[in-house]
Structures are given as C-alpha cells and as structure tokens.
Amino acid sequence: MEQVFALPAAWWFDAVKVWLVVAVVIYIVTAIPGVYFIMKYRYKPGEREMGDHEREGHWGLEAAWTIIPTIIVLFLATYSFTIFKLQRTPPKDAMTIKVYGFMWGFQTDYLDDNGKVIKTVYSFYKPDNYDAGENEKIVVPAGKPVKALLTSKDVIHSFYVMPARITEDMVPGRITHLWFQINKPGEYWIFCREFCGTGHSHMFAKLKVVPPEEFTAWLKGDNKGLAEKNTETKESL
Amino acid sequence: MREAIPAEKPYFLASLREWIFTTDHKKIGIMYFVTSYIFFLVAGVFGLVIRAEQTQPGFQFVSPEFYNYLLTGHGAVMLLWWAIAAHIGGFGNFLLPLMIGARDVAFPRLNAFSFWSFFGASLLVLLTLIPGNHIKMMWTGYPPYSATGDAGPTALYVFIIHLIGISSIAGAVNFITTYIKMRAPGIGFWNTNMFVHCLIGANVIQLIGVPSLAGAVTMLLLDKYLGTNFYNPAKGGDPLLYQNVFWFYSHPVVYVQVLPIFGFFSEILPTFARRPLFGYVSMVFAVWGIVILSFEVWIHHMFVSGVPDWARVIMSYTTILIAVPTGIKIFNWIATLHGGAIILRTPMLYALGGIFMFLIGGLTGIPNAMVAIDLGISDSLFIVGHFHYVLAMAVTLGILAAITYWYPKATGRMFPEGLGKLSFWLTFIGANLLFFFQMVVGMLGNPRRYPDYPAIPEWVMLHQIQTVGGIILGLGILVFTIAMIKGLKGEKAPANPWQSPSLEWRIDSPAPAHNFGDKPPKVEPDYHPYKYGAPPAF
Numbered sequence: 001m002e003q004v005f006a007l008p009a010a011w012w013f014d015a016v017k018v019w020l021v022v023a024v025v026i027y028i029v030t031a032i033p034g035v036y037f038i039m040k041y042r043y044k045p046g047e048r049e050m051g052d053h054e055r056e057g058h059w060g061l062e063a064a065w066t067i068i069p070t071i072i073v074l075f076l077a078t079y080s081f082t083i084f085k086l087q088r089t090p091p092k093d094a095m096t097i098k099v100y101g102f103m104w105g106f107q108t109d110y111l112d113d114n115g116k117v118i119k120t121v122y123s124f125y126k127p128d129n130y131d132a133g134e135n136e137k138i139v140v141p142a143g144k145p146v147k148a149l150l151t152s153k154d155v156i157h158s159f160y161v162m163p164a165r166i167t168e169d170m171v172p173g174r175i176t177h178l179w180f181q182i183n184k185p186g187e188y189w190i191f192c193r194e195f196c197g198t199g200h201s202h203m204f205a206k207l208k209v210v211p212p213e214e215f216t217a218w219l220k221g222d223n224k225g226l227a228e229k230n231t232e233t234k235e236s237l
Numbered sequence: 238m239r240e241a242i243p244a245e246k247p248y249f250l251a252s253l254r255e256w257i258f259t260t261d262h263k264k265i266g267i268m269y270f271v272t273s274y275i276f277f278l279v280a281g282v283f284g285l286v287i288r289a290e291q292t293q294p295g296f297q298f299v300s301p302e303f304y305n306y307l308l309t310g311h312g313a314v315m316l317l318w319w320a321i322a323a324h325i326g327g328f329g330n331f332l333l334p335l336m337i338g339a340r341d342v343a344f345p346r347l348n349a350f351s352f353w354s355f356f357g358a359s360l361l362v363l364l365t366l367i368p369g370n371h372i373k374m375m376w377t378g379y380p381p382y383s384a385t386g387d388a389g390p391t392a393l394y395v396f397i398i399h400l401i402g403i404s405s406i407a408g409a410v411n412f413i414t415t416y417i418k419m420r421a422p423g424i425g426f427w428n429t430n431m432f433v434h435c436l437i438g439a440n441v442i443q444l445i446g447v448p449s450l451a452g453a454v455t456m457l458l459l460d461k462y463l464g465t466n467f468y469n470p471a472k473g474g475d476p477l478l479y480q481n482v483f484w485f486y487s488h489p490v491v492y493v494q495v496l497p498i499f500g501f502f503s504e505i506l507p508t509f510a511r512r513p514l515f516g517y518v519s520m521v522f523a524v525w526g527i528v529i530l531s532f533e534v535w536i537h538h539m540f541v542s543g544v545p546d547w548a549r550v551i552m553s554y555t556t557i558l559i560a561v562p563t564g565i566k567i568f569n570w571i572a573t574l575h576g577g578a579i580i581l582r583t584p585m586l587y588a589l590g591g592i593f594m595f596l597i598g599g600l601t602g603i604p605n606a607m608v609a610i611d612l613g614i615s616d617s618l619f620i621v622g623h624f625h626y627v628l629a630m631a632v633t634l635g636i637l638a639a640i641t642y643w644y645p646k647a648t649g650r651m652f653p654e655g656l657g658k659l660s661f662w663l664t665f666i667g668a669n670l671l672f673f674f675q676m677v678v679g680m681l682g683n684p685r686r687y688p689d690y691p692a693i694p695e696w697v698m699l700h701q702i703q704t705v706g707g708i709i710l711g712l713g714i715l716v717f718t719i720a721m722i723k724g725l726k727g728e729k730a731p732a733n734p735w736q737s738p739s740l741e742w743r744i745d746s747p748a749p750a751h752n753f754g755d756k757p758p759k760v761e762p763d764y765h766p767y768k769y770g771a772p773p774a775f
Contacts, residue, residue, distance in 0.1 A: 012613045016680075019610060023600040030571060030596055037574035038589065043511065044578075049772035051512025052576030056767075062519045065568040066561060073557040073603070080607035081550055087612055088546055103387075128296065130691040155382035156476060158541065158616060162682045165613035169542045171477065172381060173470025176543035178612075189691070193616035193684040195375050197387045198301045201687035 005184040007145070008087040009165040015083050022072065087166065090179035094145040097138075101150070101157030101170035101192065104199030108138045110219060119219055123190075123205035130204060137208040138190065141215035145181040158194035161207065169194050182209045260345035262330045263748055265352045267647060270327030272359055273318045274718075280314035281714060283307045288671070288707035291700050294692040304688040305373035306365075306389070312376035313394075314362065317401055320494040320632050322355060325443075326408065328497065328639055329436050331647060333412060335741035335748060336430045336766075338421025338758045343414040351407040358400035361393060375686065377487075378454070380468035380479050384461045395458040402451045409440040409447075421740075421753075423760030427521075430739060430766045431514065432500030434521055438528045439496040445532070446486035446493075453482040480542060484535035492531045495595075495627060496524065498635030499566055502588050504766075505642050506570055508735045509585035510577030513767040516569040523562035530559050540608050541615045549608050556606035563599055567592065580773065583657030587638030590665045591631045598626035601676060616686075619679025625672040634664070637717060644721075645730030649747035653727055656720035663713030670706025674699045736773050739766040 043049065098109040098117075104125035109117045123136045140146045150159050152170040160167040164180030182188065192203035210218065256264060287307050290298050299307065330348065334341055342348050365372050374388035383391050416437050420429075456467040457479065466472035468479050507514045514520065536544060536552035570592050579585070601623040604610040614620060637660075644652040678699040683690055690696055733742040740760070744753060 009613070012610065015607065015609045016604065016613075019604045019607060023603065027596065027600060030567060031593060034571045034574060034589075034593065037571065037577070038579055038581075041510070041574065041577045041579050043580040043773075048578045049511075051510050051578045051769060053512050053769050055515075055576065056513045057516040057518065058572075061572065062516050062565070062569070066519070066565055069564045070558070070561050073560050074554070076603065076607055077554045077557045080553060080609040083609035084546070084550065084553075084612070087609060128689075155385065156379055156542075160616075160682075160684065165682075167541045167612055167615050171470075171543045173475065174477070174543050189682070191682075191684045195305075195377075195379070195686045196382060197373070197385070198305065200305075201301065201684075201689045204691075 005182065006163045006165075007181040007183075008083075008179075009163060011083045011086055012165040015080060018079060019076065022076065026072075087178075090147040090177070091145045091181075094147040094179055095141070096147045096149060097140075098149045098151075099138075099159055099170070100153050101159065101196075101203075102153040103155060103197060104192070104203040106138070106159070106190070106192075106203075106205045107153075108205075125199045125202040125204070127199070127202060130202070132204075132206040137187070137206045139208045139210060139215060139218050140182065141212040142185045142209045143181065143183045144212060145179055147177060147179040150176045150178070155196050156194050157192045157196050157203065160191045160193045161188070162191065163188040163207070167193055182207070185209045185211055258349075260341070260349045261750065262334050262342045262345065262348060263647070265348055266327050266330030266332075268352055269322055269330060269355065272356060273323035273327060276314050276318040276359065276362070277323065278714070278718065280311050280319065281711065283311040283314075285707055285711050287311060288704050290688050291690070292704040293700075294690055294697060296689055299688070301688050302371070302373060305375070305686075306371035308686060309372050309375050309389075310362075310365065313397075315628070316376060316490070316494070318359070319636075320628055321405070321490070323636055324497040324501075324632075324639065325436065325439060325493070326352065326355060326404075328432075328501075328636075328643070329408075329412060329440075331748075332643065332741060333415060333433060333436060334419070335646075335744070335752060336433050336739065337416065337419060337424050338740050338753060338760060339415060339419040340752055340757075342411050343419055344411050347407050347411055351404045351411065354400045354407070355404040358397050358404065361397045361400065365390075365393060377483065378457065379483075380457055380460065380476050381470075383457060384468065391461050392458060395454045398454045399451060402447045405443045405447050409444040412440045413437060413444065421757035421760055423762065423764055424740075427518070428765045430500070431503035431517070431520060431524075432497065434524050435496040435498075435500030435503075438524045439493040441528055442489045442493050442496075442531060446489045449482055450486035450490075453479055453486075456482075477539070477542060477544065480539050481535070484538045485532070488535040488538060489531040491624075491627070492527055494632055496527065498591065498595075498632050499524070501635045501639040501642070502570060502592055503566075504739070505584050505588040505638055506573050506592075507767040507769060508642075508737050509580045509582060509588075510574055511580070511769045511773060512573065512577045513765070513769060514569070515572035515575075516565070517767065519565055520569055523565045526562040527559065530555060530562070534559060537606055537608075537611070540611045553606055553608040557603065560599060560603060560606070567596055567599070578772075582641075583652060583654055583661065584638045584642035586658060586661045587634050587641060590661060591634035591638060594626055594634060594665075594668075595631035597673075598623065598631055601626060614679060616684060617679040618683045618685050619676050621685050622672045622674075622676030622679055625668075625675065630668050630672065633668075634661075637661075637664070640721065642735070643741075644724060645734045645746045646741060646748055648725055649730055649745075650724050650727045651730045651734065652724050653720045656716055656723065660713045660717035660720060663709055663716060665713075667706045667709030667711070667713055671703045671710055672706075674702045674706070678703075736771065737766075738764075738768045738770075 100107040106123045108121040110119040112118045150170045152172045157170040161180045166178050168176045168178040188207040190205040372389040372394050374383040459465040466474040468474045468476045534556040537556045641652040730746045
C-alpha cells in the first residue's frame with residue numbers, strides 16, 4: 001500500500017486500526033446479546049405470554065455501562081491527542097511551501113532560505129476531467145518533510161493531501177498549516193474538500209513526489225515569468 | 238374492549254375550514270406531519286438523483302450547478318422538515334397532551350401560529366424549485382461563498398431559516414409550558430413517558446439554540462445585501478465567526494433530531510417486549526446529560542477549519558464523552574429485551590432496526606470525535622455515511638416505527654402489517670448497502686459534495702454498490718407510503734390495540750376531539766407508562 005510510506009498517514013492508520021478494533025468489539029458485545037435476546041425471548045401463546053415485569057433496572061449493570069465506556073472513550077481521546085500532537089508539529093527540518101486556494105485551483109509558491117518566492121506552480125481546475133499538465137503538478141522531494149502554509153484568495157477551500165491523510169481548510173484572512181512527508185516517489189492526489197461552488201469537484205492537484213536531487217534540479221529549472229507572478233502574490237497578500 | 242366510536246367525524250372528513258382554523262393539537266400535529274412527509278418524499282427524490290449522478294465518474298444526469306442545488310435542498314429539507322418537524326411538530330403535538338393527560342397544549346393559538354409559519358417556510362422552499370431561485374450553497378451556507386453570486390439567493394435561505402426558527406421557538410415555549418403546567422394530577426417527573434422527557438429535552442435545546450442560528454444567518458443577510466463586514470476578512474471580519482455561531486446551534490440540533498427518536502424506541506420496545514423499560518431512571522439522566530453536553534461540542538465540525546489546536550483537543554474530549562449517555566440508552570434497550578416476550582410486529586421491527594443502526598452510527602461517530610482521525614476523514618464521504626446512519630437510518634426508521642405504532646390512535650385504523658414488514662426489510666437492506674459503502678469510499682479518501690470524481694476503480698465499484706442500495710431504499714419508502722395511504726381504509730382499530738398502560742391509549746381510536754373529556758383522566762397512584770402485567774391479546 002502506498003500510504004504506509006507517508007507521514008502523518010502512518011500514525012493515522014494506527015489510530016484508525018485502534019478505533020476499528022474498539023468499535024468492532026463494542027458492536028459484538030452489544031449486538032450479539034441483542035440478537036440472541038430477540039431470538040430467545042420470543043412471545044409464545046400459552047407458553048411465554050408475559051415479559052419479566054418485576055425487573056426494572058439493575059444499578060450494578062447500569063453503573064458498569066456508564067463507567068466502562070467512560071474509561072474507553074477517555075483512553076481513545078487521549079490516544080488521539082498524542083497522535084494529534086505529532087500531526088500538528090512539523091519536524092524542524094521541514095521545507096516550507098505556501099499554497100493559495102482560489103476558485104478553482106491551487107497556487108503553490110516555493111521559497112528560498114530567505115523566504116523569497118523562487119518558483120510558482122498553478123494547478124487549475126479542469127471542468128470535465130482530472131488530467132493535470134506536467135507544469136501544473138506540485139512537486140515535492142521524497143523522504144523530506146514539507147510544511148504547507150495555507151490560505152485562500154476568495155472563499156474557503158481545503159487542502160487534502162490524500163497519501164498523507166491530512167486535511168486543513170484554506171480560510172481567507174487566516175494562515176493555517178499542515179505538514180506531510182511522502183517517502184515513495186510517485187504521483188498522488190490532492191483535493192479540495194470544503195465546498196466552494198460549481199467547480200468544487202474538479203478542484204484538485206497532482207502531487208508529484210520525486211527524489212531530492214531531481215527536486216533540486218526542478219526547482220532551479222524553468223523560472224520564466226516568475227517576476228510578474230511575484231508581484232501578483234504580493235498584491236493578493 | 239370498547240368499540241371505537243369517534244366523538245366527531247374522523248380527521249380526514251373534517252372540512253377544509255376546520256383544518257385551516259383549527260387550534261386542536263391533534264389536527265395541527267397531523268398537518269405538521271403530512272407537510273413534512275411530502276417534503277421528505279421530494280427530498281428523497283433529490284437524494285436518488287444525487288445518488289444516480291455519482292454512479293459513474295463524469296457528469297451523466299445533472300450539471301454541477303444543479304447538483305449543488307439538489308444537495309442543498311436534500312440537506313436542508315431532510316434536516317429541518319423530516320428530522321425536526323415530522324417528529325417534534327407532528328408527533329410532539331399529537332402525543333404530548335395525550336401522554337400527560339391534558340386537554341390541549343398550553344397555548345393552542347400560538348401552536349397554530351407555529352404551524353402556519355412553518356407552512357410559510359415550506360412555501361418559500363417551493364419557490365427555490367424555480368430555476369432562477371436555486372440555492373446552491375449547501376444547507377450550511379458558509380460565507381464567504383454564500384455571499385457570492387454563485388451561491389444563489391441567500392436572502393431566500395435566510396428567510397426560510399427565520400420562519401422555521403420562529404416556528405421552533407414558539408413551539409418550544411409551548412411544549413415546555415405544557416409539560417410544566419398541564420400534567421394531569423398523578424403524572425410526575427418520574428412517571429412521565431420517555432418520549433415526553435426526550436421531547437422536552439429537545440425543545441430546551443431549541444429554545445437556547447435557535448436564536449444563535451438566526452443570528453448567524455441574519456449577519457449573513459446583512460453582509461451580502463447591506464454591506465456589513467461580519468464575515469468579510471478584507472474588512473476585519475472573520476468567516477469562522479459564522480461557523481462558530483452556526484454550529485453552536487447546528488450541532489445541538491442533531492440531538493433535537495435524535496432525542497425524540499430515543500423516545501419512540503423507549504415507548505415501542507417495552508410494549509412489544511411486554512415488560513417495563515430497563516433502567517428508566519438512568520435513561521432520564523442520560524437524556525438530560527445529552528442536552529447539557531450537546532452545547533459543549535460544536536468545534537468538532539471545525540476540526541480542520543483553522544481554529545486553535547487547544548480548542549480542538551478540548552472539544553475532542555467533550556464530543557467523545559457524549560458517547561457515554563448515548564451508550565447507556567443503547568445498553569438499556571438491549572437489556573429491556575432480556576426476559577421479554579417479544580412480538581415482532583411492524584413497529585417493533587422498525588424500532589429494533591433503528592437501534593442497531595444507531596449503534597453503528599454511534600460507533601462510527603467516535604473517529605470523528607478523535608481529532609487525530611478526523612484530520613484525515615473530515616469532509617469526506619465517511620462523515621456523510623456516518624450521519625446518514627444516524628439521521629437517515631436511526632431517525633427515519635424511528636419515525637416510521639412511530640407512524641406504524643400510533644397510526645391507530647391518529648386514524649382509527651390499523652397499519653397494514655404485511656406491507657409494513659416488506660417496507661421495513663427493503664428500507665433496512667437498501668439503506669445499509671447505501672451508507673455502509675459510502676463510509677468505506679470515504680475512508681479511502683473520496684471528498685464529499687463531489688458530483689464527479691476521478692475514475693479510481695475501487696471508488697467506482699463502491700459507488701455502484703451504493704446506487705443499488707439507493708434503489709432498494711427508494712422502493713422501501715415507496716411501499717411504506719402506499720401502505721400508509723392504503724391503511725386509511727384498513728381494519729378498524731380498537732382503543733388500545735397494543736394493550737399499553739400508557740395514558741394516550743386510554744381514549745378511543747381515533748383520538749376524540751376533547752381528548753379525555755372535561756376532567757383530567759384518573760391516574761392511579763402507582764401509574765407508570767411501562768407497567769406491563771397482563772398477557773397481550775394481539
């Protein structure tokens with residue numbers, strides 16, 4: 001599976017597994033007795049016409065199914081909290097990119113060490129297909145953590161990096177962030193998941209993960225027309 | 238057993254004038270219910286078109302603009318008409334005075350006003366069917382999108398919410414007053430029907446929450462048409478303000494939607510298990526626990542919206558704690574089955590189906606509360622599948638259970654048993670196919686509100702299974718609707734067909750115009766709605 005090669009997806013899959021085990025166990029513990037009681041305590045004329053009308057509750061049982069679930073859910077919330085901290089804390093050596101959402105597409109700015117924009121990629125939406133041109137792909141190095149600073153130029157969008165299983169909204173007037181690291185070169189999906197109008201379902205980008213050397217070469221490559229894009233970015237900020 | 242002798246003509250023979258000017262809680266309840274049911278069918282058809290569109294990648298049946306309108310309509314109508322008005326307006330009105338032994342609600346004319354402002358909102362919704370009036374901003378209506386021209390007539394949406402809100406607040410005041418002041422002597426807090434507890438809990442939420450929603454959409458209206466900047470980041474506003482104020486009501490509203498359903502289950506299970514409800518006292522505490530907690534969890538709708546991390550963690554804990562009172566209710570229902578003499582009539586089938594689906598809905602709610610998992614599934618089809626397990630399955634099956642259960646009291650006829658059972662199995666199987674695989678495709682990453690999606694083979698297959706489920710579900714609802722109409726000419730019902738000790742069954746079927754007559758009903762000192770002692774005769 002491609003996803004195990006990515007962070008924070010690996011932790012996310014762990015969390016999903018923990019939840020699935022807990023959910024299946026609770027389902028079995030609850031549903032099986034339920035179905036069994038329905039089969040066993042069936043009304044039979046002349047034999048079983050009345051239910052047990054003496055017993056209206058049992059404090060021990062009721063206390064048990066208050067306290068035990070409380071412990072389980074507090075455990076789950078705390079466990080998720082520990083993973084959440086990892087998901088939200090980018091490693092120190094993370095490379096920063098800036099991504100803008102607009103109706104409809106993404107603009108990705110690559111920065112040099114001083115924070116100056118050195119390359120920009122536009123990923124425009126296609127009204128009726130999901131094919132991205134080569135120069136529309138967001139390129140990142142494999143095996144390196146990438147921190148994305150997100151904002152929007154118009155309405156609220158979101159940035160879902162599918163292989164990394166991480167989402168964050170792009171809100172106008174705010175800068176939000178997420179980070180991811182994909183270890184296996186390849187092409188992956190990025191989607192907008194916050195409803196943003198007619199083009200919403202075609203607001204996507206392709207994430208192209210390449211070996212670090214190839215990435216450095218790509219970053220130094222074709223920078224035509226960057227000057228005008230730089231001014232455009234400043235205006236929108 | 239007494240023969241059913243209606244005190245007046247049955248409802249459906251009453252004149253149009255009588256219907257329009259009535260202040261009778263039963264007639265108003267029926268009008269609420271019929272209006273919501275018609276809207277339920279229309280929004281259901283919307284849902285089927287949405288489903289059909291997603292069967293294959295690409296645009297087959299509708300344009301993205303029309304798809305967005307269908308989604309907005311489906312969401313808003315299902316939530317505000319089917320999941321609130323049908324049971325709170327419909328069953329709440331019909332049953333509350335009967336269950337507490339009252340002559341009518343506390344303010345009958347206010348009650349009629351509630352209904353007619355709700356009806357006005359319904360007419361406004363019909364206006365959106367005109368092509369130029371399509372609202373396309375989803376039922377949540379997030380700004381800044383909803384303030385753009387692409388979103389459709391935002392003002393219409395705001396006025397619909399206002400009318401519905403007025404109706405809800407008036408209804409809530411009415412129900413709460415009725416419960417506090419108009420109980421028959423002998424009905425106290427600890428021997429009230431669970432449905433009444435749940436209904437009052439839900440109405441307390443309405444009373445506190447609706448003004449918050451009304452405020453959110455009013456600011457939206459001012460922003461879009463009068464140039465204020467509450468939500469405009471360019472002028473110092475904040476779009477997240479809307480989300481906060483909106484979800485402050487719109488999360489608790491899911492408990493408004495589901496609490497009365499808990500009430501239905503708690504009424505129907507003891508009747509058909511022929512034994513008292515297990516853990517009545519803890520059930521009452523659970524209801525009020527849910528009401529209190531429901532206002533502390535709204536950030537879980539905004540886990541990826543850019544709110545501070547600490548807010549997400551706090552609300553993650555409060556959200557997951559709601560699993561405890563809801564869990565208590567499920568465990569108590571299962572324990573009610575233990576030692577019963579279970580009769581699987583149509584209402585019982587629907588109620589049991591609803592409980593088992595609510596169990597899945599609850600367990601799939603946990604990952605949405607666990608903030609770490611939510612970052613990966615937020616705004617995916619997983620969340621859509623999850624809330625359809627709760628809303629489209631637990632709530633719908635609960636309302637259908639309630640229809641079949643109280644049908645004799647409202648119409649004086651029995652609900653057709655064979656068609657009822659057939660519709661149950663169709664609905665149950667269809668809805669499971671539809672919503673289970675919706676969650677799976679969402680786990681794989683499919684975003685929500687997508688009319689089109691990339692042709693990833695697993696996604697396509699999972700969408701096709703869902704469409705098969707959707708067709709079966711549609712058939713189930715069709716059969717149910719036919720049964721409900723056919724039943725009006727069906728077998729005559731006795732006053733108490735289920736031999737329930739609860740108060741509402743002590744009067745004739747259909748319920749006479751003056752309920753219990755001039756005096757409040759005599760309630761025995763040891764009265765309890767779930768005191769099942771005698772063997773049933775049905």
